[in-house]
Amino acid sequence: MTDATRQTLLGSLPTSFDTGPEWLRALRGRAAEALREQGLPTKRTEAWRFTPVRSVVSAEFSRDDRGVPSLASSLPEGVTARSLRQVLQAEPELLEGRLDLGGAPTHFAALNTALFSDGLWIDVPAGTIVERPIELTHAIPTSSDSSVVYPRVLITLGDNAELTLIETYAGTEVGPLTNSVVEVDLSCNARMSHARIHENAGLQVGRVDVRQDTDSTYRSTVVTLGGALLRFDVRCMLQGKGAECQLDGAYLVEGDDHVDHHTTVEHQASHCRSAQTYRGIVSGKGTAVFDGLVVVHRDAQKTEAHQENRNLLLSETATVHTKPHLEIDADDVICSHGVTVGALDEDQLFYLRARGIPEDLAHSMLTYAFLESIVDRVSHEPTRARMREALLARMPHREEIRGVT
Amino acid sequence: MLKIENLHVEVDGKPILKGIDLEVGVGQVHALMGPNGSGKSTLSYVLAGRDGYDVTKGRVLYKGKDLLEMAPELRAAEGLFLGFQYPVAIPGVSNIYFLKAALNAIRAHRGEEPLDAIDFMKLSKEKAALVELPDELTKRAVNDGFSGGEKKRNEIFQMAILEPSLAVLDETDSGLDIDALKVVAKGVNAMRSPERSMLVITHYQRLLDHIVPDVVHVLIDGRIVRSGDKDLAKQLEEKGYSEVRDAPQL
Numbered sequence A: 001m002t003d004a005t006r007q008t009l010l011g012s013l014p015t016s017f018d019t020g021p022e023w024l025r026a027l028r029g030r031a032a033e034a035l036r037e038q039g040l041p042t043k044r045t046e047a048w049r050f051t052p053v054r055s056v057v058s059a060e061f062s063r064d065d066r067g068v069p070s071l072a073s074s075l076p077e078g079v080t081a082r083s084l085r086q087v088l089q090a091e092p093e094l095l096e097g098r099l100d101l102g103g104a105p106t107h108f109a110a111l112n113t114a115l116f117s118d119g120l121w122i123d124v125p126a127g128t129i130v131e132r133p134i135e136l137t138h139a140i141p142t143s144s145d146s147s148v149v150y151p152r153v154l155i156t157l158g159d160n161a162e163l164t165l166i167e168t169y170a171g172t173e174v175g176p177l178t179n180s181v182v183e184v185d186l187s188c189n190a191r192m193s194h195a196r197i198h199e200n201a202g203l204q205v206g207r208v209d210v211r212q213d214t215d216s217t218y219r220s221t222v223v224t225l226g227g228a229l230l231r232f233d234v235r236c237m238l239q240g241k242g243a244e245c246q247l248d249g250a251y252l253v254e255g256d257d258h259v260d261h262h263t264t265v266e267h268q269a270s271h272c273r274s275a276q277t278y279r280g281i282v283s284g285k286g287t288a289v290f291d292g293l294v295v296v297h298r299d300a301q302k303t304e305a306h307q308e309n310r311n312l313l314l315s316e317t318a319t320v321h322t323k324p325h326l327e328i329d330a331d332d333v334i335c336s337h338g339v340t341v342g343a344l345d346e347d348q349l350f351y352l353r354a355r356g357i358p359e360d361l362a363h364s365m366l367t368y369a370f371l372e373s374i375v376d377r378v379s380h381e382p383t384r385a386r387m388r389e390a391l392l393a394r395m396p397h398r399e400e401i402r403g404v405t
Numbered sequence B: 001m002l003k004i005e006n007l008h009v010e011v012d013g014k015p016i017l018k019g020i021d022l023e024v025g026v027g028q029v030h031a032l033m034g035p036n037g038s039g040k041s042t043l044s045y046v047l048a049g050r051d052g053y054d055v056t057k058g059r060v061l062y063k064g065k066d067l068l069e070m071a072p073e074l075r076a077a078e079g080l081f082l083g084f085q086y087p088v089a090i091p092g093v094s095n096i097y098f099l100k101a102a103l104n105a106i107r108a109h110r111g112e113e114p115l116d117a118i119d120f121m122k123l124s125k126e127k128a129a130l131v132e133l134p135d136e137l138t139k140r141a142v143n144d145g146f147s148g149g150e151k152k153r154n155e156i157f158q159m160a161i162l163e164p165s166l167a168v169l170d171e172t173d174s175g176l177d178i179d180a181l182k183v184v185a186k187g188v189n190a191m192r193s194p195e196r197s198m199l200v201i202t203h204y205q206r207l208l209d210h211i212v213p214d215v216v217h218v219l220i221d222g223r224i225v226r227s228g229d230k231d232l233a234k235q236l237e238e239k240g241y242s243e244v245r246d247a248p249q250l
């Protein structure tokens, strides 16, 4: 089902939505309406200030409906993975209220909501503990140089359920645009580890919205290896008391790539904890953006929220924009944030060289160790190994530094 | 082994070393003493090739070659070792991995085969035992969370593995308790050989009780003001630097 007509993203919005259940038509209608009113972001849109999407907004794309995520692993017992399209046809009531977890979508997410044609719904019923990870791949079509795909994934975990999800986004072409939305709904005491690898992601705008109920835990590790233009947002809404999220990220930006990570943690209930740790290496003419926001709502007493973003700039033409910010409306909270942007540590470099390690190898060792410390926090060993290999594949001296950490 | 001739060094335009002459013969152990800020570490860094030091005059010959022309890693590959006064922590880089990479880089320079993981582990165990460095520390990230004394022991452990021809040990004794001092001295002494030279920088006679030097030099304000045998260190301990400096050279 490839629509060969090329249109701008906004131009591709239909004037009315005629298929699917009533609530979905309304949801899509609202998303389209919001888009018509607000348009897609520009440089003047605060949250998109550093993301150069102008060329994407004005470009013409053709819809490619093959861009649905696919399961790369067999499904563990007890878990269901169903096509969104099929559920929407057969039992639409199951999805009502679950495709706008994050509230009214805006910008690219609204576009996805209005236009996605299929996707996946992975459900882990209450009490089900999935030990083996589920893997999703989003292969970006390369046939047409200017297609757009709208991957859509919904993950629901019942009470006490546990899941490890690995998502990989890969593609080598600059032309196609991936505009993905992943929504995660964690019930009481559910735990999810979410690993996400962006490899050569081309043009990519993606977001993950997570709604967390009481005592649930969400751990996300994002590894971004380049991207002509990559914008990734993750947002956790801590709605139940005692919920926890840990958002980690590592990015490696080279050439004239632009890689942009935004995190939002909303502390809406008391006794919740959040920690964000993003680290990046930027070289060449690359640009990296980190924007981390923690919002502590008035009733969210006993909140603990930490934020850290550290960057290594390896060339004079590389750029980092980093902005951790806190909006705190409660008084009994522990919050911290820290940012660094710097070069490799000269003393460390000299120490290694003084022991006989050639300068370029010492360089690779230190840069790899810097990012690997993020990957090292992933508890699932095979996932960790995968991420390490993905990182190593981008590093000079990969064989020699494999065991460095 | 090492021949320093009229070495003048500036940092940020400020003269620190003001004409050093020093010759360390093959197999000799020299001690370098001197008050805080006299330039001892500066000399050790210049020898190891750290950036930021301007050599304005003089030269340094190492095994007959112009040392100052070489990159730091080449100096190490040629057998120079610096035991740092303040070893830096390198989070994320495992001590043992880093040492293996260092040893194999040096071996490659000598045209030798790299040591495989098993042989390296054996070597590492043996040398760690020599300086009584717990196994757990050899595996941790380089100096990360090491106590002051553990860092110094780690330096000697590294020296024992890399088997340099010339070891410059910058205050390897500072921060060590009495027992640790003995252990480190034992490690250093075990490394003494007719082919290996050492330049031991220290403030204290007590290290030199264990590592008996052939020659002792006194560095004050960027100049070597006195050189003598091991008794010079004893005099320093008793009389202090100013008196020794002002006494006529015997």
Ligand SMILES: Nc1ncnc2c1ncn2[C@@H]1O[C@H](COP(=O)(O)OP(=O)(O)OP(=O)(O)O)[C@@H](O)[C@H]1O
Pocket (backbone or CB within 6 Å): B011, B012, B016, B034, B035, B036, B037, B038, B039, B040, B041, B042, B043, B052, B085
């Ligand atoms: N990077 C630098 N910038 C400015 N001054 C420096 C720098 N490095 C060394 N110096 C100065 O050079 C002088 C010699 O320092 P050095 O560290 O060599 O002394 P030292 O003899 O090793 O002293 P200590 O016994 O305290 O270790 C000092 O006055 C010090 O402040």
Ligand SMILES: [Mg+2]
Pocket (backbone or CB within 6 Å): B040, B041, B042, B085, B170, B171
């Ligand atoms: Mg010193």
